[in-house]
Amino acid sequence: MDVDTSYKHVDYLWDEKKAAELKGDEVALLLYRSNILGADLRITNYGGGNTSCKTIEKDPLTNQEKEIMWVKGSGGDIGTLTRSGLAGLYVDKLRALENVYRGIEFEDEMVALFNHCIYDLDSKAPSIDTPLHAFLPYKHIDHLHPDAIIAIAASKDGEQITKDLFNGELAWIPWQRPGFDLALQLRDALNANPGIRGIILGGHGLFTWGDTAYDCYINSLSVIDRASEYLENNYGTKRSVFGGVKINSLDEGMRKSQAAKLAPVLRGLASSEAAMIGHFTDDMRVLEFINSNDLEKLAPMGTSCPDHFLRTKIRPLVLDFLPADSDVSDFAAMREKLATAFEDYRAYYTKYYEDHKHPNSPALRDPNPVIILWPGVGMFSFAKNKQTTRVASEFYINAINVMKGAEAVSEYVSLPLQEAFDIEYWLLEEAKLQRMPKEKPLSRKVALITGSAGGIGKAIADKMAEEGACVVLTDISKERLEEAVKDFGKDEAVQTELDVTSDASIANAFDQAALAFGGVDIVVNCAGLAISKPLNETTDKDWDLLQNVIVKGQFKVSQAGASVLKGQKMGGFIVNIASKNGLVSGPNNVGYGTAKAAQIHMSRLLAAELGPDKIRVNVVNPDAVIEGSKIWEGEWAAGRAKAYGISVEELPAHYAKRTLLNEIISTEDIANGVFAFVGGHLSKSTGNILNVDGGVAAAFTR
Known part of the structure; x- marks a missing residue:
């Protein structure tokens, strides 16, 4: 039978050739189906939902054939799911747990x-959703969180809409926290409604199924597409979307400019408990919501789907007192203006915790907002790392989509606060947080490095x-930057x-850092060049170029960074x-050595001035780092070789032999020197010089 795959609101990604290669391996087909479902954020959000299949396998102890369920394990993402992310369990044993289940008050012990x-x-x-798949008899099952379905599930008339729309x-x-009791309700709903093709969970999501991976996939897409079409047909029919436009957005350039200026202030305030990484978006869906008449009504109501508020907190902070075109260039004034809003939010969140906590609830977590909405400009998010804050932003857009759909066809209904709290502070969720790997030394920090497309940078x-x-990679060469950034992950740089x-x-570089990550913590001045000439051959052009790039460049970047x-x-x-040449005199080096000496003393002056602001300023002095360095390409190497009366090829060995350790210095050695200052062990050091030169006695500072 031919299947209609002309979907309007979801992407049909099934590749018959690829699927044919996997034929006979149901687990491989499960992974394939999961990945293509997760590739479309309209179908499910990052980390949301789970998928499963059931196969017949031989029991290694009895050699008897047993039904085994393969299901996404705890903490995974179906879009990137691999076999190692699955849990494989005996179906009969899972179902037999009903014999020891003591009721909804004892859900946690079942896990x-x-x-x-x-x-x-x-x-x-195995995740908390494992039994939800076990008590359904189908070979392939999808549990997804499509915005269109949740919009119906989170609407006042959701049950009737479901009945009418899907005949x-x-x-x-109705809403029920995930767990064993909900698994039994799924089974009962199926028994009471034979022949159905799926189940909508109030305020939560969708279950669909099929006898094959493909049948399940088509079923999921068809249901989601129908719900999406229904919502689209209703937008603007009963009333304007989100009650119509209240304010207009700034133009895109101004939005980005305003956001870049305000982001560091917001980041600092949001980091009162622990440092946070930021993210900004002015996505049209966000602007439609934050510029609307309904923002004041809907934003305080909070999100509905558990996956949403676990990442976004139950409600955002709205900067409705700050006009989009305000002058936000004065950081001190902005901080004073915003401080009360943050204090109010922390007080609200603390009260939310105190009003709903249980005797055994985990301790109050960071009370700062995750999502911050600025009408006319866009949305900021703040979390422990870039991936988490980006995903939080994506989830709030999911929540916006849900509110938009629910309001179009009925009336949006958020979860009761006690239900929300019980999910957010669930002991099982706390245990998952405690299992998170230890953070790396520079986690939660942003580093901007000049001249970082190659060499030492x-x-x-x-x-x-x-x-x-x-990391914010910066360089004067666009081509080198485009090549360098390929070595970093999506959320790294x-x-x-x-x-x-x-x-x-x-200014643009620091704006880009603010828009991407919320601000900057580490500024490394590495951009430079070298000219090796005797005094009588050094031109004004040579001198000015060295002073402008090395000295003035460090001054201007440090000035902007300190702000x-x-x-x-x-x-x-x-x-x-800087360089060993800033401390040690050598031949044919007057322009470069003078510039490097100026760098070193400027660093001392900056350390003295910026210390009260807890800004540490230090120097790393390399020497003779030839490998991978742009400085050693061309005339500089030839000039230094001439100065020492040797060939260019002899330079590495020459420089190594003149050191106390007889070592060639690599770019990684310099990077390790920088890390020594910023990695945490020298956090009370400023105004220092670290020579990374293999030991050049003449460069000893004391």
Whole structure:
């Protein structure tokens, strides 16, 4: 039978050729189906929902054939799911747990019992949703969180809409926290409604199924597409979307400019308990919501789907007192203006906790907002790392979609606060948080490195990212930047061209850092060049170029960086890559050596001035880092070789032999020197010089 795959609101991604290669391997088909479902955020959000299949396997102890369920394990994401992310469990043992289930008050103890049902010893930890799949008899099952379905599930008339829209083909179960009791309700709903093709969970999501991976996939897409079409046909028919427009957005350039200026202040305030990484979006869906008449009504109501508020908190902070076109360039004034809003939000969240906590509830978590809405401009989010804050932003857009749909066809209904609290502070959720791996030393920090498309700068960027920092790659060469950024993950780095002699270029680089990550914590001045000439051959052009790039460049970048660091009020680091030549005199080096000496003393002056703001300024002095360095390409190497009366090829060995350790210095050695200052062990050091030169006695500072 031909299947209509002309969907309007979801992407049909099934590849018959790919599926044919997997034929006979139901688990592989499960993974394939999961990945293509997760590739479309209209179908399910990151980390949301779960999928399963059931197969017949031989029991290794009895050699008898047993039905085994393969289901997404705890904490996974179906879009990136692999076999290692699955849990494999005996279906009969899972169903037999009904015999020991003591009721809804004892849900948590059931999760530990899932471990007694494991068939595959390499299983990922089973999630709380595991029994929901076990009590349904179908071979392939999808549990998804599509915005269109949740819009219906979170509407006042959701049950009737489900009945009418799907002609009784979908059953409805009112809101129930996930767990064993909900699994039994799914089974009962199926028994009471034979022949249905799925179940909508009130305020939560969708269950669909099929006898094959493909049948299940088509069923899921068809249901979601129908719900999406229904919503689209109703937008603007009863009333204007979100009650119509209340204010107009700034134009895109102004939105970005305003957001970049305000982000560091917001980041500092949101980091009162622990440092946070930021994210900004002015997505049209966000602007439609935050500029509307209904913002005041809907935003305080909170989100509905548990997956949403676990990542966004139950409600956002709305900056409705701050006009979009306000002058936000004065960081101190903005901080004073915003401080009360943050204090009020923390008080609200603390009261929410105190009003709903149980005797055994986990301690109050960070009371700062995760989502901040600025009408006319856009949405900020703040969390522990870039991926988490980006995903929180995506989830709030999901929540916006849900509110838009629910209001179009009925009336949006959020979860009761006690239900929301019980999910947010669930002991099982707390246990999951406690199992999170230890954060890296530079987690929650943002590093902007000049001249980081290659050589020493690239090695420093690599080291910062390796140790957990978000990285802003900057360089004057667009081509080198585009090549360098390929070495970093999606949420690790952004790139922006930077000419350190241009005020506008510097301002843009820090704006890009603010828009991508909320601000900056570490500024590394690494951009430079080298000219090796005798005194009588050094031209005014040579001198001015060295002074502009090395000295003025460090001054201007540090000036802009210090402004951001002060605006955040989180302290920070400036590390300047100077040179042994700033301390040691040598032949044919007057222009370069003078510039490097100026760098070093400027660093001392900045350390003295910025210390009260907890901004540490230190210097790393390399020497003879030839490997991968742009400086050693061309005339500089030839000039230094000429000065020492040797060939260019002999330079590495020459420089190594003149050191006390007889070592060649690598770019990684310099990066490690930078990390020594910013990694936490030297947090009470400023105004220092660290020579990374293999030991050059003449460069000893004391």
